[in-house]
Amino acid sequence: MKDVTEKLKEYIRRKNLRWTGQRQTIVEQLLRTRQHLTTDELFRKVQKQDPSIGYATVARTLHFLVDAGFCDQVDISDGSMRYEVVWGHEHHDHLICSVCGKFIEIFSPELEKIQAKLVRQHGFIETTHKLQIFGTCIDCQKNLCRTENKPLAK
Amino acid sequence: MKDVTEKLKEYIRRKNLRWTGQRQTIVEQLLRTRQHLTTDELFRKVQKQDPSIGYATVARTLHFLVDAGFCDQVDISDGSMRYEVVWGHEHHDHLICSVCGKFIEIFSPELEKIQAKLVRQHGFIETTHKLQIFGTCIDCQKNLCRTENKPLAK
DNA sequence: TTTGATAATGATAACCGTTATCATTATTGT
DNA sequence: ACAATAATGATAACGGTTATCATTATCAAA
Numbered sequence: 001m002k003d004v005t006e007k008l009k010e011y012i013r014r015k016n017l018r019w020t021g022q023r024q025t026i027v028e029q030l031l032r033t034r035q036h037l038t039t040d041e042l043f044r045k046v047q048k049q050d051p052s053i054g055y056a057t058v059a060r061t062l063h064f065l066v067d068a069g070f071c072d073q074v075d076i077s078d079g080s081m082r083y084e085v086v087w088g089h090e091h092h093d094h095l096i097c098s099v100c101g102k103f104i105e106i107f108s109p110e111l112e113k114i115q116a117k118l119v120r121q122h123g124f125i126e127t128t129h130k131l132q133i134f135g136t137c138i139d140c141q142k143n144l145c146r147t148e149n150k151p152l153a154k
Numbered sequence: 155m156k157d158v159t160e161k162l163k164e165y166i167r168r169k170n171l172r173w174t175g176q177r178q179t180i181v182e183q184l185l186r187t188r189q190h191l192t193t194d195e196l197f198r199k200v201q202k203q204d205p206s207i208g209y210a211t212v213a214r215t216l217h218f219l220v221d222a223g224f225c226d227q228v229d230i231s232d233g234s235m236r237y238e239v240v241w242g243h244e245h246h247d248h249l250i251c252s253v254c255g256k257f258i259e260i261f262s263p264e265l266e267k268i269q270a271k272l273v274r275q276h277g278f279i280e281t282t283h284k285l286q287i288f289g290t291c292i293d294c295q296k297n298l299c300r301t302e303n304k305p306l307a308k
Numbered sequence: 309t310t311t312g313a314t315a316a317t318g319a320t321a322a323c324c325g326t327t328a329t330c331a332t333t334a335t336t337g338t
Numbered sequence: 339a340c341a342a343t344a345a346t347g348a349t350a351a352c353g354g355t356t357a358t359c360a361t362t363a364t365c366a367a368a
Contacts, residue, residue, distance in 0.1 A: 018335050018344050039325080054347040059326070061345095077229040080325055095278050106272050114265050115287065122258055123292035124249050131285045133269065138277035172315055172364045193354080208318040213355070234354055315364075322357070333346070338339100 004031065004070070004087060011068045022053050026061045027070075035084040036074060036103050042083070076132060093130070097137035100145045104137065158185065158224070158241060165222045179204050180215045181224075189238040190228055190257050196237070230286060247284065251291035254299045258291065 004027065012019050029045045030037070037045075043058040062083050065071040074082045076096055093111075095104035111131070119126045139145035158181065166173050183199045184191070191199075197212045216237050219225040228236045230250055247265075249258035265285070273280045293299035 016336095016344085020335075020345065022346070052347085054349095056327085056348075057346055073231075075229065075231040077227075077235075081231075095273070095276055097278075098281065104276055104278070106276070108268060108272055111265065111268050111272070114262060114268065115285075118260050118262055118265070119249070119287060119289070122249055122260070123295070124251075124258070124287070124289050125295060126287055126289040127252065128289075129285065129287040131269075131283065133273060133278070133280055133283040135273070135278050135280040135282075141277070141279060170315085174316065174363075176317070206318085208320095210319075210356085211317055214316080309368100311366105311368080313364105313366095315362105317362070318360100320358090323355080325354100326352080328351070329349090331347100333344105335344075336342095338341090 007087070008065075008068060008070060017064075022050075022057050023061055023064070025050050025053060026058055027065070030065075030071070030083070030085055036082040037084075038080045038082050040080070074130075093132065095133045095135070095137070097140055097145075098134050099136050099140035102137055102139075102145070106133075161241070162219075162222060162224060171218075176204075176207050176211050177215055177218070179207060180212055181219070184219070184225070184237070184239055190236040191238075192234045192236050194234070228284075247286065249287045249289070249291070251294055251299075252288050253290050253294035256291055256293075256299070260287075 005024070008023075008027065009019050011017075026042070026046055029042060029049060033042075033045060039055075039059050039062060042062070043055050046053050046058055062071060066073055066083070070085065070087050071083045072086045074084055074094070076082065076094075078101075090107055091112075092105040092107040095106055096102070097104070115129060116126075137145065159178070162177075162181065163173050165171075180196070180200055183196060183203060187196075187199060193209075193213050193216060196216070197209050200207050200212055216225060220227055220237070224239065224241050225237045226240045228238055228248070230236065230248075232255075244261060245266075246259040246261040249260055250256070251258070269283060270280075291299065
């Protein structure tokens with residue numbers, strides 16, 4: 001946490017931006033909460049800590065955090081963008097449950113290697129990739145699912 | 155083409171829906187054109203063949219075609235959904251050029267096998283998956299790119 | 309062929325997540 | 339403390355998608 005703030009302040013100095021209490025609050029809430037929040041979900045949590053912070057500030061701060069490399073934007077085509085913290089986390093792909101909306105993070109060096117090979121074969125220069133596998137998670141198959149995530153649209 | 159129409163009519167009979175001239179026109183334009191069209195792009199092409207067809211009909215027909223399994227919805231987070239014909243095409247993933255917007259279709263049985271293994275390991279039941287690799291295509295690296303696709307936003 | 313039930317259409321309003329605007333406030337280097 | 343200007347909050351605007359609704363067209367059954 002301390003390092004996170006420090007690293008962000010460093011980025012801010014480099015870019016001639018400014019560190020504010022709002023940004024502090026928003027980052028705290030992001031770190032305190034489950035991943036893959038929408039702007040609106042984060043806004044509600046931020047409001048509980050400081051009701052004076054507006055929606056636009058949360059949205060802008062998320063953009064700022066993506067630019068800084070602190071967050072990733074995840075689009076699972078459910079109507080709005082989601083954000084997850086990447087600092088301190090390995091790269092990973094997602095299993096996404098269409099019943100409960102849960103994200104399961106997966107990583108396979110094997111997979112990454114084959115992807116890299118395909119990219120090379122096409123003379124492509126990769127910047128990012130995303131692999132999303134949709135289906136039903138093991139808990140939902142057994143009707144044991146307890147997540148509070150909203151199910152995905154449709 | 156003849157089979158496509160027949161297969162769609164079969165689906166329509168099963169579901170107690172109705173085959174219309176508009177649907178015929180829209181399917182013709184979809185088959186006649188490069189893949190990965192947005193609703194608006196398809197609407198413009200349809201209008202040239204029959205200016206009386208409305209935007210809503212194109213949008214609804216695309217949903218219908220997705221439900222029928224004729225089309226896939228592709229979301230590359232550029233602001234609007236795109237649609238590609240799947241009947242008569244193998245499953246594939248995408249290399250997407252961030253400079254010219256070009257889609258390169260890739261398929262690797264090796265990759266699919268590893269994905270299936272990961273899914274199995276998590277007790278997940280997969281319905282679909284999408285792998286998108288973003289970067290710069292070989293033509294754009296050489297400034298030789300001639301595609302007319304709009305570059306992606308941002 | 310005619311008919312009746314109802315699916316489909318076209319025009320457009322509504323919706324919703326995101327972004328832009330703008331006057332005001334707060335931060336930061338000097 | 340000051341000046342330059344980045345950031346904020348409220349809200350309007352934007353753009354893609356979906357809903358509404360009166361009208362038309364389809365198609366199975368008579």
